[in-house]
Amino acid sequence: MVTFEDGTLAGAGTGRDEIGRVLRASTTGFAVGSRVQQLDAPSFGCLVKAQPIDQREAIYGLVYDMHIDDDPLVRRLILAENPRQSVIEDQRNNRLIPIEMSTLTVGYSVNGAIIHGLPPRPPLNLDPVHICTGREEIVAFTGEPGYLRLVVRAAGTQVPVDQLLVAHIRQVYELRGNDDAWALSTIQEVIDLLRSDYELLMPTLETLSEALPLLPEVADLGLGR
Amino acid sequence: MTLELEKLTGKVEEMAQGAYQQQQQQDKVLEGLLEKLYANRVAWDKIREAMKTAEQETDPKWYRAARPLDEVEPLDVVVDPPPPPDEATVIAGDGSQILPNRHAAYLYSVINIGLIVYYHGRGQAPSQETRPVLDYPNGEDEDTFVDKGAIVNLRRDLAEIETLVDKAWTFRREEHPVVALLDQRLLYWPVGSSGEDEGQRVLRGWQEAMIKAKDGRCLLAGYIVRPGKRSVMTMLQSLDINEPDFDLGKLEERSRTPGLTDATLFRRLLLAPGQRSKVFVDVSHHNREFRSRDADNEVCFFYLNPGGRPRKIARVDIPMWVARDPERVKVVHSLVYNQCQIMGDYPYVLSRADELAVVGGQDRESLEVMIANAMEKYGMAGTVTAKESGKTVARAGRTRHEGLRRR
Numbered sequence: 001m002v003t004f005e006d007g008t009l010a011g012a013g014t015g016r017d018e019i020g021r022v023l024r025a026s027t028t029g030f031a032v033g034s035r036v037q038q039l040d041a042p043s044f045g046c047l048v049k050a051q052p053i054d055q056r057e058a059i060y061g062l063v064y065d066m067h068i069d070d071d072p073l074v075r076r077l078i079l080a081e082n083p084r085q086s087v088i089e090d091q092r093n094n095r096l097i098p099i100e101m102s103t104l105t106v107g108y109s110v111n112g113a114i115i116h117g118l119p120p121r122p123p124l125n126l127d128p129v130h131i132c133t134g135r136e137e138i139v140a141f142t143g144e145p146g147y148l149r150l151v152v153r154a155a156g157t158q159v160p161v162d163q164l165l166v167a168h169i170r171q172v173y174e175l176r177g178n179d180d181a182w183a184l185s186t187i188q189e190v191i192d193l194l195r196s197d198y199e200l201l202m203p204t205l206e207t208l209s210e211a212l213p214l215l216p217e218v219a220d221l222g223l224g225r
Numbered sequence: 226m227t228l229e230l231e232k233l234t235g236k237v238e239e240m241a242q243g244a245y246q247q248q249q250q251q252d253k254v255l256e257g258l259l260e261k262l263y264a265n266r267v268a269w270d271k272i273r274e275a276m277k278t279a280e281q282e283t284d285p286k287w288y289r290a291a292r293p294l295d296e297v298e299p300l301d302v303v304v305d306p307p308p309p310p311d312e313a314t315v316i317a318g319d320g321s322q323i324l325p326n327r328h329a330a331y332l333y334s335v336i337n338i339g340l341i342v343y344y345h346g347r348g349q350a351p352s353q354e355t356r357p358v359l360d361y362p363n364g365e366d367e368d369t370f371v372d373k374g375a376i377v378n379l380r381r382d383l384a385e386i387e388t389l390v391d392k393a394w395t396f397r398r399e400e401h402p403v404v405a406l407l408d409q410r411l412l413y414w415p416v417g418s419s420g421e422d423e424g425q426r427v428l429r430g431w432q433e434a435m436i437k438a439k440d441g442r443c444l445l446a447g448y449i450v451r452p453g454k455r456s457v458m459t460m461l462q463s464l465d466i467n468e469p470d471f472d473l474g475k476l477e478e479r480s481r482t483p484g485l486t487d488a489t490l491f492r493r494l495l496l497a498p499g500q501r502s503k504v505f506v507d508v509s510h511h512n513r514e515f516r517s518r519d520a521d522n523e524v525c526f527f528y529l530n531p532g533g534r535p536r537k538i539a540r541v542d543i544p545m546w547v548a549r550d551p552e553r554v555k556v557v558h559s560l561v562y563n564q565c566q567i568m569g570d571y572p573y574v575l576s577r578a579d580e581l582a583v584v585g586g587q588d589r590e591s592l593e594v595m596i597a598n599a600m601e602k603y604g605m606a607g608t609v610t611a612k613e614s615g616k617t618v619a620r621a622g623r624t625r626h627e628g629l630r631r632r
Contacts, residue, residue, distance in 0.1 A: 073568075073576060080569040086343065087567055089350030090577070 017041065017130045020101065022050050025122035028154075029105050030061060032129045033098030042066075045167025047132040047141060048103055050123035057110050059123045060132070060141060061103030062151065062168055064159045068099050104159055106147040116146035138175045142182070145189035152193045155200055162204040165190055170211045183212060251485050258490055261461045266299035271464060276508070279463040279476055287477035290463060291456035291487075291505035294525055294548055298503045306499030309559040312346040312401040316443075317574035318389030319408050319582040320381040323589060324374045330607035331596050332370055333361045336381045338388040339581025342396075343574045345560065351574070355581050356388055379415050379427045386413075386434040393443035402556045404444045406564075408575045411435070411447035411542035412524040414511050432518045439521055439546050446557050447542035448572055452528075454540065456507060457487045488538040491528040498532035499562040501541075504548050521546035527554075529561065533570025 019042045020034030030050055034042070042048065042063055050059045074091065077083050083091075108119035132138060141147070148165070155161045169190075173183045187208060194201035265271060272293065280288060293300060323335040337357040344351065360377075362370035386407060393405040413431045415424035438445040465471055491502050504527045506512070516523040525548035531539045541561055547553045564572035600607060 073580070076568050080567060084567065085348040086345075086350060087573065089348070090343075093350040094353050095580075 017133065018128050019048065019131050020098070020129050022123045022125055022127045022129060023098065023100060024125065025050070025059075027105065027118050027122050030059065030103055030123055030129075032063075032101040032103060034101060036092040036099065039099055041131050041133075042101060043167075043171070045164055045171055047106075047138065047168070047172070048101075048129050049109075049132055050127045050129050052123060052127050056121070056123075057108040057119050059105055059119050060107040060109070060114075060147075061105045062164060063101050063103050064154075064164050065102040066099060067102070104151060104154055104164070106150045107141065114141055116144065116150070118150070133175060135175060135177070138172055142172050142176070142186070145186050148186070148189055148193060152190075155197065162200055162207065165204055166207045166211050169208065173212065247484055251489065254485060255489060255493070258458055258461050259493060261464060262301050262490070262494075265461075265464055266301045267296075268464075269293070269296040272300075272460070275463045275466050276460065278466050279473075280508070282466070283473055283476050285510050288459070288508070289454075289456055290459040290476070290508040291454075291526075292460070292508050294504040294506050300503055301494060302503045303495060304501045304558070305497070306501075306562045307555045307559045309345065309563045310402055310556060312344075313556070313560055314396050314399060314401065314403045315343040315345055315406065315560055315564060315574050316389060316393050316396070316403065317341050317343070317406040317408070317572065317578040318385050318392070319575065319578035320385040320388075321579075321582045321584050322377050322381045323584055323592075324377055325371045327367075327371045330593065331361075331600060332367055333359060333596065334370075334373070334377045335359050335584060335592070336377065336384050337582050337584050338381075338384050339578045339583075340388060340392050341574050341577045341581060342392065343564075345563065351577070353577070353581055356384075358384070376423050379423060382409070382413060382415075383427045383430045383434075385409075386431055390434045390438045390441070390443065390445070393438060393445075394441040397441035397443065402444060402560070403442065404446060404557060404560050405438060406561070406572060406574060407445070407447045408579065409447055410449055410524075410540075411445065411544065412507055412509070412511055412515060432515060432522055435522045435544055436519055439544065444547050444553055444557050445544060446547070446561065448561065448575060449540040449542065450537075450571065452488050452538070452540035453486055454488075454526075455486050456509075457505060458485065458490060460505075460508075487528065488540070491530075491538050492536055495528060495530040495538065496536070498530055499565075500530045501558050502528040504543075504554060506545070506548070516545075527558070529558070529565075531562065531565040531570045531572075537570055539565075 019038045020032040023031040023033040025031070032048070032050075044063055044066065046063050048061055048063060050061070052058065073095075077087060077091070105118060105122075107114060107116045109115065132141065151159075151161060151165060151168075169183060169186055172186075173179060176182055187205075190204060190208075191201065194204065276290060276292060279290065298304070318338055318340045320336060320338045322337070323333070325332050325334045335357060337355055339353070339355050341351050341353045389405050389407060393403055396403045413428065415427050435445060459476055463476055466473075466476075495502060504525050506523060506525045512524055521544055523545040524542055525545055526540050526542045529539050529541050531537060541557065543554070543557055547557060561572060564574055567573035568576060597607070
């Protein structure tokens with residue numbers, strides 16, 4: 001069980017960091033609907049959690065897609081002259097079109113204990129979703145690399161696994177205070193998991209070495225590089 | 226079964242041919258009317274005399290024409306859009322309704338009004354709100370409640386203008402102009418009412434709202450897309466009233482030439498986006514009734530080219546107290562066109578008010594679940610009729626089979 005400094009259990013949300021609510025879900029992932037004003041915080045690859053308001057499990061996921069839909073009114077506005085600021089503000093603040101984020105489930109927590117695996121049940125519609133940026137929670141969730149297995153097994157689906165791994169590792173590296181040891185061991189885990197998938201491993205390592213230039217060892221970890 | 230389009234091919238061809246022939250005839254009539262318009266552009270005495278005679282010699286119930294508001298702008302004037310004020314408040318309201326359904330689990334009706342306030346010139350997001358009202362047979366006979374469907378429509382119309390004007394009233398102390406825009410004619414006349422009293426009540430309420438708008442210095446306007454009025458044409462035809470063998474019957478609304486409207490005439494005149502026509506006063510027994518209630522309520526109108534292709538013509542209705550002040554007309558003209566420019570050919574605020582007001586299928590389902598939950602709490606379970614449940618099943622996700630497609 002992980003209890004953070006402020007007394008909250010792993011999986012408990014604070015309300016400050018809410019980025020939207022669950023639109024639909026399955027065991028392997030969930031879609032989050034957000035308002036435009038909530039779009040500042042989340043980014044591709046970030047760790048989020050669907051936090052039920054009752055005693056159900058909190059479900060962790062990585063954001064792998066953000067989707068902004070159109071509608072006939074937006075299409076008309078695009079065709080007309082340059083939209084005015086007030087019209088842009090109206091579209092973004094007043095109209096009820098959510099921004100949709102797709103997440104890949106990578107774990108869950110029960111009574112504060114974090115488990116890297118698929119949850120017994122998905123979150124429900126309208127469960128609030130929070131972004132995980134607190135150092136303690138990030139350290140607790142990413143302490144062991146087991147959740148990366150769930151990312152790698154999504155290869156071949158619509159999840160851009162290589163880009164997702166790179167974005168996630170880069171973000172967590174920074175959130176952990178440029179934790180070199182964590183980055184190197186996590187990349188080693190990625191290599192082990194992708195050893196049989198050379199076509200996915202090589203671009204992932206190349207992008208990682210570009211994304212983490214202060215870690216020259218990344219290139220050396222590559223197969224024969 | 227779905228619609229078998231191949232069985233309609235011949236009829237569709239016939240329809241297109243008929244439309245073409247009608248167009249040819251209309252063009253001929255239109256040319257004549259345009260010539261009359263140009264020839265009498267400032268013939269104020271002749272127009273006044275002709276209209277006076279026409280009003281005396283025709284059935285007042287069916288004589289619907291237009292009178293020039295002033296004798297300053299010629300009949301064929303084309304006014305370019307003036308620049309809008311630096312700042313203004315443009316408010317729009319629209320309504321929708323759920324009519325009572327005899328086959329549904331519970332009897333109820335809903336009126337929902339959508340309102341949007343657009344802060345012109347301030348670059349900020351508009352504010353918006355909806356005002357839903359639920360009605361149900363509170364001890365009333367169910368058949369009587371179901372029969373009130375037409376009354377729900379009348380009440381929605383009244384709620385639209387009352388809600389709009391109430392909102393505009395809150396801006397009455399603003400320094401800059403306030404325009405309140407309705408998505409329908411201002412010369413409202415209740416139709417389809419099963420109860421005369423209700424129709425009269427709605428009409429009185431409508432006229433009172435117009436007076437309140439004036440008291441609040443709010444420039445009320447009605448915006449009509451594809452207007453069907455032919456009042457200006459009737460005025461032009463009236464100019465021949467002293468000709469021998471003139472057929473008075475053709476001045477009456479019931480014998481109108483199909484397809485020809487004022488809009489077809491002004492489409493030839495208002496060539497550039499934003500241009501407006503002369504301001505006219507509606508001549509009809511309806512407007513006389515409005516004037517008798519309050520002279521400032523008499524409804525006037527001008528035609529507007531709102532932009533977009535192919536060229537369209539809209540009508541903007543304004544009350545007399547707005548129409549007789551050229552500065553107020555200028556504000557309405559400029560701001561309505563300014564709104565049209567946002568989307569190309571229709572006021573943005575009216576689109577948004579409609580979007581806010583409309584009650585979609587999902588909203589309706591959610592409301593019915595809400596009502597069912599509340600009813601069940603008191604052991605009042607309702608059931609839909611077999612007809613309703615059959616329709617629901619048959620319509621759910623019905624699509625035409627289009628063969629197997631590769632995904």
